Amino acid sequence: MADESVEKKDESAEGADAAAEQKEEAAEVTSEEAAPVAVDVPAETVTPDIGFVKDVINSGGADLKKCYQCATCSVVCNLTPDDNPFPRKEMQWAQWGLKDKLMGSPDIWLCHQCSDCVAQCPRDAKPGKVLQAVAKMTISNYSIGGVTKALGNIGGTILMAIIPIAVILIAIAVQGNFSGIPRPGGEIVYSEFMDIYRVIDPLFTIAAIFAVIMFIVGGRKYWKDMMTRYQAAGGKVPAKGFFANLGPTLSELMAHKRFRECDETKDRANAHLLVFYAFLGLALTTAWAVLYIDFLHIESPFALSNPIKWLGNISAAAGIIGITMVIIYRFVHSEKLGMGSYFDWLLILTILLILASGIGAEMLRLADLAPAAYIVYAIHLMSILFLFIYAPFSKMAHMVYRLVALVFARATGRDVGVGV
Numbered sequence: 274m275a276d277e278s279v280e281k282k283d284e285s286a287e288g289a290d291a292a293a294e295q296k297e298e299a300a301e302v303t304s305e306e307a308a309p310v311a312v313d314v315p316a317e318t319v320t321p322d323i324g325f326v327k328d329v330i331n332s333g334g335a336d337l338k339k340c341y342q343c344a345t346c347s348v349v350c351n352l353t354p355d356d357n358p359f360p361r362k363e364m365q366w367a368q369w370g371l372k373d374k375l376m377g378s379p380d381i382w383l384c385h386q387c388s389d390c391v392a393q394c395p396r397d398a399k400p401g402k403v404l405q406a407v408a409k410m411t412i413s414n415y416s417i418g419g420v421t422k423a424l425g426n427i428g429g430t431i432l433m434a435i436i437p438i439a440v441i442l443i444a445i446a447v448q449g450n451f452s453g454i455p456r457p458g459g460e461i462v463y464s465e466f467m468d469i470y471r472v473i474d475p476l477f478t479i480a481a482i483f484a485v486i487m488f489i490v491g492g493r494k495y496w497k498d499m500m501t502r503y504q505a506a507g508g509k510v511p512a513k514g515f516f517a518n519l520g521p522t523l524s525e526l527m528a529h530k531r532f533r534e535c536d537e538t539k540d541r542a543n544a545h546l547l548v549f550y551a552f553l554g555l556a557l558t559t560a561w562a563v564l565y566i567d568f569l570h571i572e573s574p575f576a577l578s579n580p581i582k583w584l585g586n587i588s589a590a591a592g593i594i595g596i597t598m599v600i601i602y603r604f605v606h607s608e609k610l611g612m613g614s615y616f617d618w619l620l621i622l623t624i625l626l627i628l629a630s631g632i633g634a635e636m637l638r639l640a641d642l643a644p645a646a647y648i649v650y651a652i653h654l655m656s657i658l659f660l661f662i663y664a665p666f667s668k669m670a671h672m673v674y675r676l677v678a679l680v681f682a683r684a685t686g687r688d689v690g691v692g693v
Contacts, residue, residue: 548592
């Protein structure tokens with residue numbers, strides 16, 4: 274009996290050992306199945322551009338180095354897509370000096386400078402300001418860079434302003450209007466001071482064509498870089514291209530829907546809309562005046578009761594109100610969000626000068642103050658010519674590059690998760 278008991282114990286021990294071995298084998302199989310599969314990923318060589326980093330800092334991103342990649346900026350942003358959100362990655366690329374990644378990114382212009390990230394950043398790294406600086410560098414990259422850099426400081430701006438000032442002064446001299454004040458019939462007639470057919474039409478047409486060509490060239494380069502980068506990342510060529518997506522994008526822009534998604538700067542949407550529609554109204558007024566003068570041969574000045582004057586005056590008043598709201602907004606929020614860069618203020622003050630001089634020229638004409646009226650009218654023409662010539666190189670270019678980025682985002686599905 275004792276022997277049988279010993280045998281049973283031995284069999285039991287052997288069974289336990291066998292079960293343990295089976296568990297170990299099963300564990301090894303499970304471990305092998307769960308082990309990650311090695312994948313050969315080609316190494317990417319990162320070559321930091323230190324000069325680019327310095328340019329970002331000098332262009333308005335002075336607090337770039339404070340960022341420690343906490344991602345608060347991407348979390349609080351209401352405009353960033355769900356996939357690969359901004360501006361965290363852009364902060365990292367800027368810190369590393371990865372210029373190529375930033376220049377071909379649509380996200381630089383999908384940012385609408387809400388400043389939610391600026392207000393919420395725990396390190397006060399001001400991500401929105403960094404993206405604003407990179408956006409300025411994007412304009413420089415896709416245009417004549419030296420001009421954009423010159424317009425980024427007061428000394429360069431003065432040099433650039435010499436061209437439109439000199440052109441208008443030469444035009445006045447050629448017409449002999451420095452020697453006397455033209456007052457045909459005792460009235461102030463600006464077309465006698467600056468001939469519409471020989472000076473105004475050809476001069477401003479050439480300036481406008483130049484600006485449009487520069488915008489088209491820069492916009493095409495930007496689109497090409499975005500598409501190249503998108504395809505390199507595995508994206509397919511969109512079924513619908515630029516023009517197919519342009520209409521819906523313009524509709525969105527006309528309503529400024531994205532501005533209203535901002536938390537910190539929601540109140541600036543109305544100011545921007547007023548300025549936007551004021552310029553649209555003034556453009557229509559100009560086209561209407563061309564129809565009157567060049568085709569119907571109705572000479573200016575037009576009576577205040579004429580509908581063209583209604584549209585022009587209402588648009589100018591809306592523009593003055595809108596740009597004043599923009600300026601007030603910047604002062605009110607300066608402590609939290611800053612006053613903005615010189616690059617921003619150049620556009621704001623240029624628009625203000627155009628609107629104020631235009632209204633001033635009309636009021637002085639009605640008041641029959643001839644010397645002052647012609648001087649203010651000359652300043653008005655100089656400021657418009659300045660805007661036309663330098664639009665592709667100044668903050669004004671944001672309208673084109675943001676439009677191109679928004680169309681690209683719509684075409685490639687980059688807008689998924691954005692509440693607009």
